[in-house]
Amino acid sequence: MGSSSSSSASDDDSSHLQLLSSLFPSEEGERRFLLNSYNHALKGFSAMLTETEASVLSGCDEVVSVFPDPVLRLHTTRSWDFLEAADSDSRSSFPCEQKSVDVIIGIIDTVISASDARNCIPGSLDYTKVARKIVVCMNDEANVSRRIKKLVVEDAKAKGVIIIDGDQEETSPFDAGTFPFAETGATLGSQILHYINSTKNPSATILTATEMKGLRPAPVVASFSSRGPGGLTENILKPDIMAPGVAILAATVPKIEANYGAPGKKPSAFAIKSGTSMACPHVTGAMAFIKSLHPHWSFSAIKSSLITTASTSNNIGKTVSNTSDSPANPHQVGAGEIRPIKALDPGLVIETSTTDHLYFLCYKGYKQRTIRSLSGTGNFSCPAGGAAEELISSLNYPTISIGNLSRRDGPRKVKRVATNVGSESNATYVASVDAPAGLVVKVGPSKMVFRQGAETAAFKVFFDGRRAAKGYNFGHVSWFDGSHIVRIVFAVNVV
Incomplete structure (x- = not known):
């Protein structure tokens, strides 16, 4: 193929x-x-x-791979073979000679565990007990979404539902409609359960949702965010950045069904949504905004501008936190939350070229012939040294990640090339380092000078983990010219 x-x-x-x-x-x-x-x-x-x-x-140059189409066999236990083996004469003494006919059999397993009902699993609720009541559902079962639990309770003719997420303190809106529902974190959920168990006839009211302006602290890393380290490689930081994705008023397909919209009115074409699918349009819009003002910038340059100018502070002046109220690290926020206005003038960008992407395939072990065929680059050659996962760290990327830095080895070196896109063609940038105790990080050269006609400059970052704590160490290298701060986040796993 x-x-x-x-x-x-x-x-x-x-x-x-x-x-x-x-x-x-x-x-x-x-x-x-x-x-x-x-x-x-x-x-x-x-x-x-x-x-x-x-x-x-x-062996043909235009062929990437040839592989056999496997014969798929039924994967199940050998129970029927076992039953036949128990009777050695079963095949010879089969009593019926006429042709068999198709038979459809329905099997209903009526066993419902307490955990199923506690999590509002489909088919687990006793409708006679929950009808016209507010039902409390736990969110312990990851295989059933919160929306499904809400629909299960709604189908049971309940008055409303409260979903308690025992693993999170902060929750995010997940659905829209007129059926009353609420979600709480672990602390408030524990208080609700204590109240229910302390009285014979507990009662509650789910109020109409209201807009909360100036919520503090914000932003907070959502529980559903896609976090690092990366599964394909730990030598590229995951995620790159974060963007608004919680409680977003978004266009949606109108639902013509009960409890979606006021009685007698058409269902709304908008809904409050949360998810990475809500964050993605924000980043896309930010990139389009920057491209409209810098039409000659590559998308890689725009990506770099968003990453190196991102913010790690929330609206109360502290480090962005996660849903457990702990400071978020780069495996949760990447370089931080996007700042599109700031990204219009990043000072420097670190562009990832097509060659960098092809080198990534080389370092992951793809054959040179395969890469040429896939990319349509007949004259491309992999760098000397062959496949080496650790070399991915030196691809020209606006963040740095090292998935394996041994204490026994010497310092690890990574290289980056920066391009001056600032309004001043003559600029001098000075490096500074923010690193955790024990991890020695040095930059060379510590000063980059850009002049007319010399738009690019290279620098190296050296990491020495011999005295660092084991596990991931996070920090950043910053370049400053008096007006621009170019922040390059790093994540280094010391082993």
Whole structure:
């Protein structure tokens, strides 16, 4: 299979048949046919080949990979084989000779555990007990969403629902509609449960939602945020940045169903939403805003400007916290929350080139021939040294992450190249370091001088973890020219 392109399906079929023709002698022309062609997400085809033919095909420059289509067998226990084995004459003494007919059997398992009902799992509630009452649901079961729990209670004809998240202090809106619901964190939830258990006839009122202006502290890292370290590699910081994604008034598909909108009125085309899907449009809008004022900037430069100018302070002047009210680290906030206005004038940017992205594939062990085929770069060559996960840290990225810094080894060096995009072509930037105790971080050179016609400058950062605490150490390197602060966050895992 190869890379996707803009060619037509018929062109793809022709090129695939041409590849097959090179494998078969003329007397075996009937074998030159495609079982299937794929031309959307990728370019490829399926055909009947021997192992030798598949090996020859995989050696073609335009082929990325050839792999067999596996035979999928039923994965289950051997209980039926076991039952037959218990009766050695079962096959020979089968009593019925007529053909069997299809039979559909429905099995209903009526066992409902207390945990299911506690978490408002579908099918777990006794409707006669919850009808016309406010139901309290725990959010201990990660496989069932809060919205599903709300719908379960709503279907049971309850008056409302309170969802208690025992693992979080801060909660976020997750749905819209007229059915009364509320969600609380661990502390308030514990108080609610204590009240319920302390009285014979507990009562409650769920008030209409109101707008809360000037909520403090804000921002707070949401419980659903996608956090680091990265699964594919720990040598690139995850996440890059954070953006507003909680309680966002967003366009939505109107729901024509009960409890979505006031009686007699059309359902709203807007709803309060929370999620990374709400944060993404904010970042996209910020990038479009910057691109409109800097049309010649690459998207990599815009990304760098957002990352190096991000803020780690909340609206009460303290470090951004997570839902447990602890200071958030770069594996939770990345470089911080975006500041689009500040990103219009970042001073310096660190651009990640196409070559950097291709080198990433080299360092992850992809073959050079495969990378050329995927990227359409026939003259690309992987750097000397072959696949080496730790080299990913030196790709030109506006943050630094080292997934494995051994105490036994010497200092680790990473390199970055900065581009001056400030209004002053003559500028001098001086470096400073904020690092945790024990982790020695040095920058060389400690001063970068930009002059007319010299828009780029390189620098190296050295990390020595011989006296650092084990685990991830976080900090940042900053470049300052008197008006711009270019902040490069780092995460270093000392082992």
